[in-house]
Amino acid sequence: MSDSIEQLAREFERFPGIGPRQAKRFVYYIxxxxxxxxxxxxxxxxKVGNEVRRCVVCxxxxxxxxxxCSICDDKSRDTTxxxxxxxxxxIIAIEKTNLYHGYYFVLxxxxxxxxxxxxxxxxxxxLIAQKVKNGLSEVVLALSATSEGEHTTDHLRLLLAPYxxxxxxxxxxxxxxxxxxxxxxxxxxxxxxIVNRKES
Amino acid sequence: MSDSIEQLAREFERFPGIGPRQAKRFVYYIxxxxxxxxxxxxxxxxKVGNEVRRCVVCxxxxxxxxxxCSICDDKSRDTTxxxxxxxxxxIIAIEKTNLYHGYYFVLxxxxxxxxxxxxxxxxxxxLIAQKVKNGLSEVVLALSATSEGEHTTDHLRLLLAPYxxxxxxxxxxxxxxxxxxxxxxxxxxxxxxIVNRKES
Amino acid sequence: MSDSIEQLAREFERFPGIGPRQAKRFVYYIxxxxxxxxxxxxxxxxKVGNEVRRCVVCxxxxxxxxxxCSICDDKSRDTTxxxxxxxxxxIIAIEKTNLYHGYYFVLxxxxxxxxxxxxxxxxxxxLIAQKVKNGLSEVVLALSATSEGEHTTDHLRLLLAPYxxxxxxxxxxxxxxxxxxxxxxxxxxxxxxIVNRKES
Amino acid sequence: MSDSIEQLAREFERFPGIGPRQAKRFVYYIxxxxxxxxxxxxxxxxKVGNEVRRCVVCxxxxxxxxxxCSICDDKSRDTTxxxxxxxxxxIIAIEKTNLYHGYYFVLxxxxxxxxxxxxxxxxxxxLIAQKVKNGLSEVVLALSATSEGEHTTDHLRLLLAPYxxxxxxxxxxxxxxxxxxxxxxxxxxxxxxIVNRKES
Numbered sequence: 001m002s003d004s005i006e007q008l009a010r011e012f013e014r015f016p017g018i019g020p021r022q023a024k025r026f027v028y029y030i031x032x033x034x035x036x037x038x039x040x041x042x043x044x045x046x047k048v049g050n051e052v053r054r055c056v057v058c059x060x061x062x063x064x065x066x067x068x069c070s071i072c073d074d075k076s077r078d079t080t081x082x083x084x085x086x087x088x089x090x091i092i093a094i095e096k097t098n099l100y101h102g103y104y105f106v107l108x109x110x111x112x113x114x115x116x117x118x119x120x121x122x123x124x125x126x127l128i129a130q131k132v133k134n135g136l137s138e139v140v141l142a143l144s145a146t147s148e149g150e151h152t153t154d155h156l157r158l159l160l161a162p163y164x165x166x167x168x169x170x171x172x173x174x175x176x177x178x179x180x181x182x183x184x185x186x187x188x189x190x191x192x193x194i195v196n197r198k199e200s
Numbered sequence: 201m202s203d204s205i206e207q208l209a210r211e212f213e214r215f216p217g218i219g220p221r222q223a224k225r226f227v228y229y230i231x232x233x234x235x236x237x238x239x240x241x242x243x244x245x246x247k248v249g250n251e252v253r254r255c256v257v258c259x260x261x262x263x264x265x266x267x268x269c270s271i272c273d274d275k276s277r278d279t280t281x282x283x284x285x286x287x288x289x290x291i292i293a294i295e296k297t298n299l300y301h302g303y304y305f306v307l308x309x310x311x312x313x314x315x316x317x318x319x320x321x322x323x324x325x326x327l328i329a330q331k332v333k334n335g336l337s338e339v340v341l342a343l344s345a346t347s348e349g350e351h352t353t354d355h356l357r358l359l360l361a362p363y364x365x366x367x368x369x370x371x372x373x374x375x376x377x378x379x380x381x382x383x384x385x386x387x388x389x390x391x392x393x394i395v396n397r398k399e400s
Numbered sequence: 401m402s403d404s405i406e407q408l409a410r411e412f413e414r415f416p417g418i419g420p421r422q423a424k425r426f427v428y429y430i431x432x433x434x435x436x437x438x439x440x441x442x443x444x445x446x447k448v449g450n451e452v453r454r455c456v457v458c459x460x461x462x463x464x465x466x467x468x469c470s471i472c473d474d475k476s477r478d479t480t481x482x483x484x485x486x487x488x489x490x491i492i493a494i495e496k497t498n499l500y501h502g503y504y505f506v507l508x509x510x511x512x513x514x515x516x517x518x519x520x521x522x523x524x525x526x527l528i529a530q531k532v533k534n535g536l537s538e539v540v541l542a543l544s545a546t547s548e549g550e551h552t553t554d555h556l557r558l559l560l561a562p563y564x565x566x567x568x569x570x571x572x573x574x575x576x577x578x579x580x581x582x583x584x585x586x587x588x589x590x591x592x593x594i595v596n597r598k599e600s
Numbered sequence: 601m602s603d604s605i606e607q608l609a610r611e612f613e614r615f616p617g618i619g620p621r622q623a624k625r626f627v628y629y630i631x632x633x634x635x636x637x638x639x640x641x642x643x644x645x646x647k648v649g650n651e652v653r654r655c656v657v658c659x660x661x662x663x664x665x666x667x668x669c670s671i672c673d674d675k676s677r678d679t680t681x682x683x684x685x686x687x688x689x690x691i692i693a694i695e696k697t698n699l700y701h702g703y704y705f706v707l708x709x710x711x712x713x714x715x716x717x718x719x720x721x722x723x724x725x726x727l728i729a730q731k732v733k734n735g736l737s738e739v740v741l742a743l744s745a746t747s748e749g750e751h752t753t754d755h756l757r758l759l760l761a762p763y764x765x766x767x768x769x770x771x772x773x774x775x776x777x778x779x780x781x782x783x784x785x786x787x788x789x790x791x792x793x794i795v796n797r798k799e800s
Binding site: 289341343344346379390391397399 | 486494499540541543546549553570571572574576577582588590591592597599
């Protein structure tokens with residue numbers, strides 16, 4: 001079909017989880033909106049790129065001209081704890097629980113089993129070196145419970161070995177997820193649930 | 201979280217089939233692209249709105265400054281036939297079959313069972329009135345095989361009644377879809393398949 | 401675990417669509433029923449094998465000691481028409497529509513694309529030879545709309561070629577299934593729906 | 601359709617997770633097997649009912665004429681620990697991990713939130729009273745991570761309160777299940793994963 005329709009569809013096809021058909025539907029949705037909505041959207045896409053930058057400390061995306069994000073800037077948080085996540089969205093999920101009050105670090109992904117993948121492990125080590133001087137006592141490696149997540153956790157654990165005397169290295173608890181029945185749970189998760197059983 | 205991230209996420213949430221979480225993932229995808237990609241995308245969104253307009257005859261979206269789309273403009277097509285679809289994408293699907301060579305009309309949707317919904321039935325009637333003078337002999341009502349699609353087909357059939365002496369009103373064939381087994385087919389479809397059985 | 405539990409689970413695993421875990425759940429369900437329920441079920445399984453036999457004419461399963469099933473025995477049905485299905489359940493599905501009043505023949509399956517599979521094509525040809533003498537005028541090949549179903553239809557069409565002067569060979573109508581939208585319909589089905597469009 | 605086919609189908613419809621259509625397919629599967637297979641199956645269904653009985657100690661189903669099952673009979677297992685499950689299948693799942701070496705008790709289900717449901721809580725209390733005299737030091741309440749499972753755990757915890765000085769009451773660990781990503785994990789599970797984080 002026509003040019004700019006096709007071109008825009010091709011851009012949407014690059015969006016995570018979007019195939020050619022849904023990309024086309026997005027274009028028709030946009031064609032059906034008002035000119036002002038399209039201008040708003042176009043402006044936001046440019047603006048978000050200019051206004052949003054990664055926090056120089058934790059590397060999560062943040063709005064505004066400040067170097068540090070609102071969390072890293074918040075002096076009331078617990079300076080003894082740092083929690084390492086894969087991506088920005090994980091911070092949102094963890095903040096929602098209201099159970100963690102320390103600082104974060106966005107690793108930027110996980111390593112593949114063959115060791116590929118770019119993660120900010122060097123920046124993490126620099127940050128930890130500095131935080132240790134200021135009382136850091138726990139690093140939580142809050143990565144996915146997938147084989148790649150575990151592989152990356154192993155990699156970080158190795159890098160963190162020199163700090164073991166000062167800093168507790170912890171990982172998220174493994175076990176039954178909310179709403180699941182034992183009969184339908186995989187063996188590895190049951191194993192973790194048994195090993196991690198706790199007084200109640 | 202931050203402002204323009206939230207604002208853009210809210211725009212993506214309006215996209216067909218997109219929830220809050222995927223909207224947020226789109227924003228992070230955009231943040232991870234290059235500035236030039238973002239500018240391209242923003243430009244395309246504005247451009248598509250300016251460059252693309254509905255064909256004055258069939259009402260499908262088309263690129264360029266012409267009033268009529270490439271299909272309506274194509275004099276080699278079969279002037280005796282008009283096929284009515286709900287939306288632009290349906291034309292793409294039908295063109296792919298290479299079995300229909302007449303003209304199209306985009307209705308813009310279907311009526312709900314309670315009679316709501318805005319469709320271009322008036323524009324369709326005007327177009328047919330004109331095409332009848334130029335030899336139109338078939339109108340194919342190619343709407344969805346849903347109850348709303350059938351309701352809309354009934355509505356159009358009524359409007360078209362005055363032309364019945366000159367124009368054959370037809371609907372798409374109903375029956376077994378490719379790849380389906382009888383055992384797993386609903387009663388209505390089996391009924392259609394029996395009634396529409398054909399010499400082979 | 402224990403013997404007869406395992407043995408019964410293994411029997412249930414052979415049921416169509418049943419995996420090891422559901423098979424085990426069936427056993428525990430049976431253990432939880434009353435002794436009289438278990439006896440009833442055991443008796444029925446033996447009884448069904450003794451009481452049910454294939455109709456000598458159409459080959460569908462039927463209860464009782466008669467040679468012919470209730471449909472083949474029903475003189476009020478339309479003797480001019482024979483409808484060929486893959487399996488017993490298809491007859492139930494077609495009878496429900498109340499649109500077909502002739503007789504049936506259960507082929508017993510379909511041929512694979514490589515020509516394998518055992519079907520009752522010889523028995524079918526014998527039946528047709530006989531029915532032609534008694535006024536048969538249509539054979540409906542009501543097989544699945546899958547590639548194997550079509551392959552088998554082709555095979556039967558060839559066998560039936562000698563009768564073409566007396567008997568109309570038909571197949572089930574192909575097209576949009578109830579409840580489907582054009583945008584989500586495969587190309588082959590849209591093609592069938594266009595070719596099989598009909599006056600309405 | 602015919603009698604014993606229908607009757608048997610109705611029996612299969614009572615199987616867990618089986619609807620009318622699959623029940624009918626089971627009957628046709630049985631009709632297609634050999635007479636000897638049907639006799640085997642019928643015999644097994646009766647036999648399993650006669651041969652299998654609940655262990656008088658842990659209440660799980662066991663084959664044979666013994667009062668106690670092979671696990672309860674196994675003197676080499678850890679007498680200090682008792683693990684309470686909902687159903688027989690859960691024992692299989694836990695035994696597979698090879699991480700638990702104590703004894704079991706099959707509760708027979710969970711209580712609904714409105715307090716309904718029949719569970720063997722009295723038998724459990726009697727067993728515990730007796731085991732405490734023989735060195736029991738831990739009871740693991742290994743119920744589902746559902747609201748009903750938790751409600752039942754609360755109920756048992758209350759009943760077990762008098763033993764708290766001698767016996768540790770524990771529950772399975774809660775947290776990330778194997779293979780899951782944080783972004784797609786519910787808030788309650790993330791909360792559990794944070795609270796249950798552990799040194800690694």
